[in-house]
Amino acid sequence: MRGKDTIFALSSGALPAGIAVVRSSGPASGALVAALAGRVPQARLAELATLRDPATGEEIDRGLLLFFPGPASVTGEDVAEFHLHGGRAVVARLLAVLSSVAGCRMAEAGEFTRRAFDNGKLDLTEAEGLADLIDSETEGQRKQALRQMSGALRLRAEGWRAGVLEAMALIAADLDFSDEDDVGEKAAVGVRAVIMAVLGDVEEALSSSRIGERIRDGVRVVIAGAPNVGKSSLLNRLAGRDVAIVSRIAGTTRDAIEVRLDIGGVPVDLVDTAGIREAGDEIEAEGIRRSRARMEDADLVLHVIDATAERDAAAAVDVGSGPVLLVRNKIDLGEVAPGVREGFGISAATGEGLDQVIAALGRFVSETYGTREGGVVTRERQRRLVGDLAVALRAALGRLDDMPELAAEELRRAAQAIGRLTGTIDVEEMLGTIFGRFCIGK
Numbered sequence: 001m002r003g004k005d006t007i008f009a010l011s012s013g014a015l016p017a018g019i020a021v022v023r024s025s026g027p028a029s030g031a032l033v034a035a036l037a038g039r040v041p042q043a044r045l046a047e048l049a050t051l052r053d054p055a056t057g058e059e060i061d062r063g064l065l066l067f068f069p070g071p072a073s074v075t076g077e078d079v080a081e082f083h084l085h086g087g088r089a090v091v092a093r094l095l096a097v098l099s100s101v102a103g104c105r106m107a108e109a110g111e112f113t114r115r116a117f118d119n120g121k122l123d124l125t126e127a128e129g130l131a132d133l134i135d136s137e138t139e140g141q142r143k144q145a146l147r148q149m150s151g152a153l154r155l156r157a158e159g160w161r162a163g164v165l166e167a168m169a170l171i172a173a174d175l176d177f178s179d180e181d182d183v184g185e186k187a188a189v190g191v192r193a194v195i196m197a198v199l200g201d202v203e204e205a206l207s208s209s210r211i212g213e214r215i216r217d218g219v220r221v222v223i224a225g226a227p228n229v230g231k232s233s234l235l236n237r238l239a240g241r242d243v244a245i246v247s248r249i250a251g252t253t254r255d256a257i258e259v260r261l262d263i264g265g266v267p268v269d270l271v272d273t274a275g276i277r278e279a280g281d282e283i284e285a286e287g288i289r290r291s292r293a294r295m296e297d298a299d300l301v302l303h304v305i306d307a308t309a310e311r312d313a314a315a316a317v318d319v320g321s322g323p324v325l326l327v328r329n330k331i332d333l334g335e336v337a338p339g340v341r342e343g344f345g346i347s348a349a350t351g352e353g354l355d356q357v358i359a360a361l362g363r364f365v366s367e368t369y370g371t372r373e374g375g376v377v378t379r380e381r382q383r384r385l386v387g388d389l390a391v392a393l394r395a396a397l398g399r400l401d402d403m404p405e406l407a408a409e410e411l412r413r414a415a416q417a418i419g420r421l422t423g424t425i426d427v428e429e430m431l432g433t434i435f436g437r438f439c440i441g442k
Contacts, residue, residue: 006032007107007115008098010091011441017086022094023441025112028103029078033067036082036097041065051082053097060097061090075112076119110435113442117423117435124423125153127435128379132216134442139265140215140370144378153375153382154422156205160389161418163198164411167191167396171408191407192400199393205386209377214299214369216378218260218267221361222294224319225304227275230329233348234304235259235272238358256294263358266365271298295320300364302357307331307345323368325360382421389417 006026012019024032034040035054041047044066051060064083073079084090098104113127122130129148136142170191223231236242239259257272273291295301301319307328326343332350344360346353377383396410419425 004103006101006104007111008032008095008104009107009112009441010095011081011112012086015086015088015091020084020086020091022082022084022091022098023112024080024082024098024104025073025075025077025107025115026104027078028101029080030067030069032098032101032104033065033080035101036060037065041067043067043069046083051084051094053093055097055100060093061085071119074121075115076121077115107440108436109440110442114435122149123151123154125157125375125382125421126151127423128382129153130442132378134439137260138262138267141265141267143265144212144215144376147375148378153377156201156375157418157422160198160202161415163194164393164414164418167194167198168408168411168415170194171404171411174404175408192397195393195397195400195411199390199397202386202390202393205375205377206383206390209383209386211369212376212378213380213383215266218269219263219300219365219369220269220271220294220298221300221302222271222273222291222298223302223304224273224291224295225275226306229275229304229306230348231275231304232257232272234302234327234329234346234357235270237348237351237354238270256290264362264366264370266369268361268365295322298322299368300325300361302327303343304329305343308333323364325357325364327357385417385421389414389421392417 004027006024006028008022008024010020011023012021030040036051037049038052039049041049046064046066048062049065050062052058053060061084063085066081066083068074068079068081070077070079082094084094095106099106113122113130116122117124117127126149129145129150133142133145133149136145174191223235225231235257238261256274259270261268261270271294273294274288276288276291298320299322301322301324303319303324304327307330328343328345329348331345332347332352344353344356346357348354377386392410392414396407396414399407399410416425
């Protein structure tokens with residue numbers, strides 16, 4: 001990215017709107033404000049001004065101006081904000097005028113946040129938290145993203161880094177003063193204790209990473225069972241709308257149908273799958289194969305059976321070894337078959353008993369994936385690097401007694417993993433991928 005350019009973009013929502021906010025960042029921000037308004041307002045105080053095209057003197061709009069001198073700004077550079085009426089023509093005219101100024105250009109996706117990262121205003125985990133906050137759909141996602149954006153994982157990583165550096169210093173003391181028996185003995189004991197303390201917290205972060213990722217990406221709940229037991233009807237009931245086609249013809253559902261719900265502030269991806277049976281044709285066989293793959297990948301399976309069928313028929317479908325909630329559908333059609341009374345009895349046709357299924361889903365989501373305080377791993381990138389950190393720490397412990405020099409090298413690898421996690425050590429290509437997923441203006 002061209003760091004010396006002054007960038008600008010619409011930073012508010014879609015137009016038309018009541019107010020539009022156009023933001024600039026870079027060395028020419030103050031000059032831009034002076035050229036359009038005739039003056040630069042007092043730092044961090046909003047002023048009403050008439051904006052004019054500096055080339056023609058033509059009025060563009062009247063609005064509020066704000067100026068934030070760097071480095072005390074969101075990006076660490078001089079930042080200006082133009083608060084205008086949110087009409088498309090108004091904003092288009094202002095952007096056209098800004099584009100005509102030498103050294104000024106439209107911002108690329110994520111470039112404001114990238115500049116904030118480059119200038120030390122936030123680390124990589126905080127930038128990822130900001131992206132998650134923008135994309136958040138549920139209360140749980142919002143809370144988790146806010147904690148991440150506020151530096152929760154960064155602070156945890158800084159604690160790991162402090163421990164790793166302490167362990168490296170103790171090994172250095174052992175190597176430098178190996179002829180002093182008391183120093184070497186104390187250093188070895190201290191190193192092991194420090195590494196084990198860091199490793200314990202790192203392993204806890206790894207064990208809870210599934211929670212953070214599920215809150216961010218969604219809990220996967222699969223509706224599975226034999227054909228014609230009411231899976232699609234249950235999906236429609238839970239979604240509150242007709243998402244799937246319902247028919248008495250067996251094998252109507254050929255592919256997975258997915259809908260996203262908000263259950264207890266956690267996003268839940270509810271998936272209806274093809275009925276499990278001996279396939280009648282090649283297309284249905286592929287649908288069944290995909291159903292089994294979805295069940296293997298599910299966090300929870302709603303196993304729907306026909307409450308009026310015999311027990312052997314009800315249990316004929318293998319839904320895997322993961323968590324399962326048994327749902328007995330069609331209780332409105334008559335007598336429940338002997339031995340088929342466990343699970344939740346419902347009628348997808350009338351809605352009877354559905355509240356119990358929803359409550360059970362809510363308990364599962366809350367108990368398994370409820371939001372956690374403090375810094376948690378929320379992305380695959382973070383989990384992979386924390387995993388690398390754990391591997392390096394275990395290797396360091398294994399080398400402490402016989403080869404302390406190699407233990408020190410493993411600790412150096414651990415420190416590099418932490419650096420990549422927070423972005424203090426990284427490659428340009430990965431940074432471009434992360435910030436390129438932001439919207440323009442962020």
